[in-house]
Amino acid sequence: MQAKKACLPAKTFVAWNLPKQMPSRKKHLKADVQFEKIRATIRLQSNVDVGIRNYRAKTDPSLLFRTARKFATHPAYRRIVLSSPFPASFSDLPKRGFPYLVGYQRELAWAASLISEYSAKISAFIEAKDAVERSFLDGDFTATTLLLKDVEDRFGQSLWLVENRINLAQISDGVAAKNRLVRAISSEGGPSFIHYLVSWYSYRAGADVSRSVFDRFLDDETPLDFGLPYLVHVLNGHFPHIGYTEAGDMLSYTDNLPMIDRYEILLLTLQALATSADPGEPRDFTLMTLRTLSESITDQRLKRLVLAFGGTVEIIEPNGALLGLLNSYTLCEYAAVVRTISEGGYRLDDVDKIHLGIRSALFDDTDPEFLDNISAIRGIGGQISSDLRLTTNFSDSAVEARLRLQKIALTFCNSGWASSLALILARQLNDERAFPPTTEQIVHALRAASDHPLIAFAMPTKESTESYLLAMLRSNPSSPAILGVARLTGIEDSAPVKFELLGERRGRFEALQQARSGHILEAIALLETIVVSQAPSTVLLEATMTLVKLNLAAGYISAAADIIGRLFVSSRYFGIIVPIRELTDKLLEFHNEPFDASPTRGRISVAIAFDIYSRYISSNRDAERADAYKDVLKRTAITHASELVLRANEFSTDELIYFLRYVCIPDVLDQSLALRSSRDVEDERVAILVAVSELILSSGKAPPEGLKDELRDIRTRQVVRDTTLRLDQSKIYVNVDAIRRAVDVQMRENWNRYQLMLNGNEESAFRDIARIVRSALGDQITLIQLNAPLSERQTLFRRMVAELRDNFTSNKEFGLNSNLSANIRHGYVLRELRGPLVGRNLITNKDSESGSYHDNSHWLERLSIDEDLQRSELSDILALFSARIDNHIDRLNRHLLRIRSESNPDGLFNYSLSEMALEAVSRKWGKLQTYEEFIDAAFASFWDTTERNLNRVRATLQGSVLAELIEVINLLEVDIRASTIGARLPSLDTSITMVKTEIRDAIERVSSWFTLSGNNEYQDFDLEISYQAGLQTVKTYYKNLSIKAQYSANRPLIMLGWCLPMFARLFFLILDNAAMHGGHERDSLIVNVRAEQNDGSLFLSVANDLGPNHDLSKLQARVAEINGEYGQERAIELIGEEGGSGYPKIWKVLKTDLNRTHALSAYLSDNFFVVDIMMNTEGIL
């Protein structure tokens, strides 16, 4: 939308106004004469358009107001000035744009003058509008439809009509009907800004658009920089501060609108302006205009505006039925109010009536079914009744009720009753009888559906309040309701009748009167008496709310905090209605004062106050909440909040329970200097939850399920983390027992042969020769056996040792290499080291077909679309970085984390046997007596070697590998800084810096895997724990993938401890596959895991959803391949290799590690990839 510009002629010689010093008799020239004179002037212009434009821009506002209306109906000008006041379609409206912008007074004069020409029709519209609005409340949508049709027939198309039809369509027929309607309106054509406004109405009506969401969106999308955004705001229930300039801009838009919209927007603009209109000429002119309009148009809103702009009116006629109810209510005849409404058939056509009925029923339970009856009425009135009942009662569930009411008030924000409703809701935050009304309250009072005495207190000034009440008293001089509230103002003495309030009402009104007069301490004293009285709960709580505000005003901050704390723990509803921002602002003034001198530090209510702020306003005072928590502990001289339960008698139980349960949460506890680790924080939280349960039990209630759930979650998380950690440290594993069994027959036979050879003196020849030579030549001789071939015994021994070593390192099913492959190289190293870089969006994956790296859209999207060169440069740099990182990880996996061999000379696991070593073990083990001793000695030696190898691996990881990775990151940093991109993407630089620390941590974690676990004993466990452990690892590795995983079992499946590592790895392998393939190019993944145990078998089913672009035919082929190859020879060959789907590893876990007879089946079902596994349960469950 473009701001319009003033369009004035560059030069004009025509006098548009009458002479300044006009003779007095000429001041009274009839409008007709004035009109003819202006016509004559227009005729002097080059054309009529220019003439009208100059007339509008130059004429004195008063004269313009008197004469403009005549142009609207004159045949010679009608086409230009007002071609279609009541158009059949928006297309009948002029599309010429906005040629005028002539200042506030002339815009007001022009709009009001044209409106006044149609005052009778506007009055008729007001009546029809009222009927439509009441029909919405009634919930009779058929009647609403007919009424709207009638409005269309009589007044044509309008924004007002469209707005109501949109709301009706949304409520009665749903969003599809609403969208159809909006499309139909859109096809009408007409001025584009009308359709822009309609789009806001449509969005606003959406059932899923809450008040807060709408407000945020409106503020973001329509910054208040010129007239139209202001118009959008006021038409959608916002009341920005406006001055005369903005009001003039807004009014100028009415030029292209149907007459009834001109009128409604004129009122909206003046209602917004009335909250802050400065005195002076524009104000006086506004008042004159409003007075004139109110003489010809029957609309109570005009009278209120007259008062708001400083004028007076003789009579304000209240809504008679409502005043009758109010009179009974004022006289404490609550049963009469209830009876009147119920005898009237519960007709809920007035929000104030509904509210009065609810209050009366809460104070008097003569008709116990009344509240249920009015809540059961269909339609919006019934919904409002139901929710007002909760808010009026300050019920715990009123939080949602208030949000629903705010949504209703937003959707129908241009209805009178919506303003009445908004006023009722606003009164809970700020009782306008005691405190000055807010802008919102003023505007709603000016727009409200009915006149009644309380409206007076939301008028913008003390004078307008009094004028309103006096005008109302003139029409109803003996009304108790009017006389009652008149006591709060200075007009009591002017009242024709004296009236005394009854019961608790008298004390409350005295307190309000004192507050209103600025006698705060007196008001506090009166209210403190009321809040401990036997008055109905609603009265007590309303008085307490007033007390909060008065304490804040008096500077009694700790008292205000204590009251708010007490209110909030009694009902969460207070969280959204107490002045928490104001309170915390004040608390901050004392926050850093020395502890012993501070009136607020150490109070539990202060911690609760900051918690309310955190929950309902912002997290930007969370640090102060943590401070307040620590202060409470300091005040009670304890270090752990869980110990507070021992001092329970020093606190209100409800406040202590709230503090412990909701303030002492992990994000607050972790600020305690007494807790040194995440584990400490969790343990303390557990202790707190237990303490809270005990406190609740001691008060005779049952602890809520939420407490148990949180306890269980923490425990599960701890077990899973401990398990994962232990599993990480048991990755280095060789199934020595299985190897023993596998080699037993052959090796035992070899050992026996070796023993026979040893005992059969096969080498005696050499020893005999040596003995003979030494006896002849003495001991000086040295005998060396040169080029002597190994004897058969030695050869056999070496073969036995080598075979054992090869089995230890490379047995496909049980050896170290297979476990290195399955537990470390397959996915783990890659994902662990890539994890931080993926998390910081610094690397991408390689496309399997093209072999090149995917574009790094995260950073590319942060450059403008027209920065092609920079985008290309950044893409190249990041692709190169991804390749360098992957090369290093690849080298680590393929060359370093390997058993050293001729084909892998860089392998860090070195089990080669030198001649010397073989000689040594030959001498040592040759003396062993039994086969078992030999096998034990051999494996012990291999474990020793493994320990040395692990030291080497850790040193290499933390040395050269880390240095190389850091160097690659440094290169990226240099590349980015050398390019032109660095300055454009400062957050990229931050990410690069942060990831260095994270890579160091990742290397440390990987290093920690290379250790021999001292404890391989696991407690029996629920199968879910192993699933959680696998899932946790996968989630760590796929940080940018949101995994929604669900586990279900037909019964608790308690597994034997020994198989925990295997099941955790099994779940990791399957879930890793799901994340890798199912999560490809997506940011979310759904995983469903089902476990069933029946008749000696365990059935596991893991299903993951697939992205919309997944190539299902390709996947189907892959599924066939998986099923075809599973457990077959080729797959078994792949156990020691990495890459691929991991099914050989799954087979290994199930078949060899768990020793299961099992079946596995992969298939596709309803866009899910599913893996089913069936296994026997013997020995594991």
Next chain:
Amino acid sequence: MSDILLIEDDNEKAKNIADFLNDRYIVNEIVVAKSFQSGLLAALESKAKLILLDMTMTNFERSPQEDGGRPHHFAGREILRQMLREGVHIPVIVVTQYGRFGEESEEVTLSELQTELRGKFSDYLGTIHYRSNVDEWKNKLDAMIGALLERRV
């Protein structure tokens, strides 16, 4: 001889700073705390003559057993705030590798952060922008320390 408290979660950076301090000044002991919480505790109990403070840290010290807890983008600022609140007055120099802090609506530049710290904390001496591969930070740190520590001759 002076004690220095170095609150820094990056081992390499901590080592480089400590090496520099030992080379340039007569230092009795450099106590290193590697997280927000351990740093805060050390700061509140410290008798050091100078605190060198990182800005962005995890809540607890990281290890394979401890993921560090929550990251704090403004850990350094928070430590300064707590020192002020508890009446601990020790000169503080912030040493950071970052040019920006926080995320999205919370994000502030180094310059904005410096202005804020200067306005709020009288013990704050200034901020050094640290780069592991550029030595410029050493001269700046040296200038900022000034006469606070005794130089080696």
